[in-house]
Amino acid sequence: MPDSLSIADVLDVDYPGTPAWSADGAYVAAPVYEDDGQPLRIALVDDDDAVSEEPWRFAPEEGYVADFAWGPDPMPARLAVLSDEGELFLLNARLHTVERISGDVDADDVAWTSDGRWIAAYRDGQPCVFDLENGDDERFDVPERGTYLGEERMLAFGPADRLLAFRFVDHEAKQVGVVDTDSGELVWRSRTPASTHSPAWADEGTLLFDRASDHGRVREVVAVDVDDGASRVLHREEEEEHGVASLGGFSVSPNGDRVAMALPLDGWEHVHVVDVATGERRQLTAGAFEDKGLASSVPQWLDADTLVFASNREDHGVRGIYAVAGVGPDAEPEVRELVTGGTNVHPRPAPDGDALAYVHASGERSPELRVASLDETGPAEPTRLTESVVDDWPVDPIEPEHVSWEGVGGFTINGYLLDPRESPNVADDATDLPAVVWVHGGPMRQMRDGWHPSRSYGLAYAVQQYLAHEGYVGLFVNYRGGIGYGRAFREALFGNRGDHEMDDVARGADFLRELPYVGDDVGMWGLSYGGYAALQLLGTHPEAYDVAVNLAGLADLELYRDWAEETKYPTVASAQVRRFDGEPWEATEHWEQASPRTHFEHYENPLYSFHGTGDRYVNFEQLDVVVEELLELGKDHEWEYYPDENHVFSKRVTWERALEKIETAFDEHLR
Structure with a gap:
């Protein structure tokens, strides 16, 4: 009798999430969903991009790892880790030590100052900072985060470590504010009826964010001077009939002068960059394929002139990883292949640009976390930081x-x-x-x-x-x-x-x-x-x-819409009404038939x-x-x-x- 596959075999498969490098490029960490939880796997990667010891597995005693962030250059081996049970931990990847910082934070987002002294998280819906030097913490009396689902990026310290950008909810929409962590004062906030989210800094005075409005008809990327409140729209999409189709956010270049996005403006999702100073947009890739691994994927910066991204240009049913160089206005974009074979997503370059961490899957192997060295000729044979258990299937x-x-x-x-x-x-x-x-x-x-x-x-x-x-x-x-x-x-x-x-x-x-x-x-x-x-x-x-x-x-669908616009996303950002040709009382038959x-x-x-x-x-x-x-x-x-x-x-x-x-x-x- 041949061996049989079991449900236990199916449930034994692990699923790694998005990897992240330590500031010195010595470690790679990623959440890995396994069995009943989601611990963090932390691997030491040597100079040859090989795993030099068994990856460290960290799991909170209660709940699972909800988010994490590596410390900056002054303390590259340390990580801040949030659990879904409201615990904040400080890990040392080199010493394998764990310090519990707090037990009453929100499982949303965590951010570091560039000097490594302060960590920010939410507590009771408001931003809170933790002083790692003297053990103090302070929660700021500012508008609360609200009920809507979180984004990948909700907290961001400015380059000088004094200003903290955060997302909150007001006027039945997501908003972005900036608090001065020295004085506790709210120095700037958005006040539009649009849904504003995902703050990131271009420089100490310039804050960038995403904005959706008019029932999903308009999407904008905006730059604001937090000192005088002057704002500029860097990128705008407008779709009257059924709302904007683009998905995913933006990433800021290492020197803060450009943002990168995947946009479907020519009918396919391709890599674009926008100049922060001028708002000039430039398309870097083109063709009847999509340069995006998952619906929410965003191009990542390998260096100030090069982006990496997943693409199905070889086969619509898989994803390779590619790099495009020449983001400047006078350069000719040049695409090169980095990783092919199977589906490869979540590419994350090492800080020095010499290696790439990513998630690989194929018909033969369930998802694995991998690292590959990069040089001018392409990647070397990858190193597996996690291994598919499918090898052990009967x-x-x-x-x-x-x-x-x-x-x-x-x-x-x-x-x-x-x-x-x-x-x-x-x-x-x-x-x-x-x-x-x-x-x-x-x-x-x-x-x-x-x-x-x-x-x-x-x-x-x-x-x-x-x-x-x-x-x-x-x-x-x-x-x-x-x-x-x-x-x-x-x-x-x-x-x-x-x-x-x-x-x-x-x-x-x-x-x-x-x-x-x-x-x-x-x-x-x-x-x-x-x-x-x-x-x-x-x-x-x-x-x-x-x-x-x-x-x-x-x-x-009407019951869902009413619930979702109270708990998941704001009405102004939702294109449902446009895609049903009206409100339920206006397009009754359409809503009912759907x-x-x-x-x-x-x-x-x-x-x-x-x-x-x-x-x-x-x-x-x-x-x-x-x-x-x-x-x-x-x-x-x-x-x-x-x-x-x-x-x-x-x-x-x-x-x-x-x-x-x-x-x-x-x-x-x-x-």
Whole structure:
């Protein structure tokens, strides 16, 4: 009897996050989601960019690592680490020591002064600084951070260490302020009705930030002189009909004279730089491909003249890492290849530019944290700072096959197929096999040709591998609205949500049934927007799937909008109203047709639902709607709520239970 893959094997896979280098380039650290938590892995990298000792694993006694930041040049081996339980730690990577600084901070962001004496974090929603020299701390009496979700960058010290920029909420919008840490005075703040966030300093007097307004119609990058309040718009995008399409923030050059962004202005996401002094924008890359690894990715500075970025220029389903030199106005941009093969994201150059840390994944290997030396000829053989456990699986993963079909409007819908006949557990000539489709969330995501680098979709890929070894044909669908295939493909979802993209997914089931070795029985499952697809498709395309599994999906879009604009993002930054052609009372039919609850009465096949009550991305009351209305209609529905669980369940025991239920559902209805 051949060896079998188990759910335990699936859940044993680790998922490293974005790496960061110490100021002296001696260490690389990254959060790594493993089993029941997210510790920090810290590796000592020698002069040959090899790991010279076993990486140090730090995990708080309670909770997981929520954020971290390396200390500056005066103390490069030290890290400030935040836990989701409100603890602030000071780690010494060289001595492997841990000092608990505070137990009552907010798990948002942490920042250092350039001299290494002060650390900033939020406490009770307000910025607070901790003096590492004498042990004092001070919380500033300024407007509070508010309920909206945080950004990657929320706190930033000015170059002279006196001014601290922070994000807060006022006038029902995100705002940015600057507090003088010597006097405690609020010296500048934004007061516009726009949503302002992600502060960064160009120099001691010039603060940069992102700004969205008019229901997502306008996006701007702004520079302000905090002394006199004078502001300049460095970059502006405006899209009247459906709102601005660009995603991700900006990065500031080492000398503060330019910002870099990935923008879809020519129809594809490409690297652009904007001069802080003049506002002149320059596009550095071009072509029918996207220079972005993930939806929120931002180009990173290798040096003052060179940027590194992930790109799918070789194949839309993977990502290589590239560098573009010549950012100045008189230079000719020159792109060179750094890393290829599989999906490579989160590139982070070492401080001296001689090495690159990044996350790698492929069809053969689950995500790994890697480091590669750089020279003029390209990278050397990479060093693995974490290693894929797939090497220890009892069977090899099945290699995905790229497939496609035509969608509404002539769009090509791409997907990846797992053929179980490649497994030693399934006969080569097997026929009438059941099939399962995975639908990603977002919708601005993309499944890859192999493991996805993030935990949300990497875990789904691993589960589909397990199901394939159990005899299920697997399919991943990259429906319209996702990244990777150009702006027109992403915007093809605008104005018809719940309609054309659902047809893309339904045609995926048709594609499977036309394969000679697939039977009539096809199921589907999805998370977030994929859960929404499960709820919508059973009502709008009841013939497509014989069973559907909803993980944290939306049932009522108006209910979600009202909740999200109180807890996730401001109304002025949300383009939902534009993309539905009006408010719910103005475009009633559009909102209703896009909401699965409208179609519950048409359900013919069973639904299984799972949701965590601690979800910060989709309100768990959405499942209340599903449960109450399907009970009243007498539809076939089983469901479970998980107390305090988040959007992507964090506990192994939760996944063990949910996946057992999901597999049982597929076995019952598809075999």
